[in-house]
Amino acid sequence: MKIHAIDRQGKEHTLEGRDGWSVMEILRDGGLDIAAECGGACACATCHVYINDGWFEKLPAPSEAEIDMLDMALAVEPNSRLSCQVICSNETDGIKVTVAPE
């Protein structure tokens, strides 16, 4: 189960996802610069990513709480998600994400 992640410097990393873990956890443990200040509680909007290459539409829709919390993120685009709310599974194998600017 792979996650292709582009960091803030534009470098692509291929990380091993884990079933049931959030994408935020995989990015953080993979050493990418992502604050995730609240630790995955959908309370800070500092794990903001863009979901690339058509993957956005394939994901389960964000919850109300996540949509609300995205209002506190910077540089939000239509393909923005909070990575603590995107859960790894076989369906997300190969997902492409870009870490949003700080």
Next chain:
Amino acid sequence: MTAAPIETDVAIIGAGPIGLFAVFELGLLDLKCHLIDILDRPGGQCTELYPEKPIYDIPGLPIVTGQELTNKLLEQIKPFNAQFHFSEMATSLEKLPDGRWKLKTDAGTELIAPVVVIAAGAGSFQPKRPPVPGIESFENAGDGIGVHYAVRKMETFRGKNILIAGGGDSALDWVINLAPLAKSMTLVHHRDGFRAAAHSVNQMRELEKEGKVKFHVASVKAIHGEPGKMTGVTLAGHDKSEWHHEADTFLPFFGLTIKLGPIAEFGINLNENLIPVDTARFESQTPGIFAIGDINTYTGKLKLILSGFHEAALMAQAAFHIARPNEKLRFQYTTSSSNLQKKLGVS
């Protein structure tokens, strides 16, 4: 304006759960504390990020919210009468000839203490700065012009072309409050929906209907003008269309984020923005400066509130010997010591 320096036993940076519990552990040893926090209330991340969210891993409290935990800690430390300095950022730390430390804040407070405890979590909460090139040069441009992350005096915005960005309560509250005195008021947000309270959203929509507020689903891509004299911005919609918008001032409201801040300049050894400590004393590599909670690092560190409580207890023992070098530390239990119970006001 600098008031007279305050002498105390321990200066604590950070009034989050660990800073608060440190007051308890130090208080049992008769050490008096002053706390500094950049927020305007105690609790740190617990009250700023998740006041309503339940925490399940505090020993003995099967479920407690961030706010409730803060309230309980405040109740627990009440007998020790700690002094709080809120809305102040610790900005510098210097060693005095007598071996004590002088800690200064951006509000001019000066604390002099033999022991400093850094319980600052991940650092200082600061407003989120939109990733617009050169935005820094428009900050601190003066009253009512350039980029502001807070409104101190509404009057300074009278007659100005104001642009506000964001969709939370702060953004909408300031749209509503500043619209009557603005020359023009424009709100931009990334979607046609808002996180803010429903009544604020309704009020904003009314103002929009009356033509007193313009709303665009857009974001700020560039700021134009000279540093100190902003003339406008480039706005961009999701369809990538871009247009110029005249504005004297830009107020982004995206909440707070945590930056290490001036602690990095204190001269304490840091490892990736964390303070390495020993696990017997939780002292940094600078004697007399302790670090507890999320800000420290050591082999096996877990960023848990409960770990911070443990660190506070051991820190207090070590701090005692620095603050009271000629006294013998008497280790006692609150359950059995009438002396401790008297301090707690329960006997």
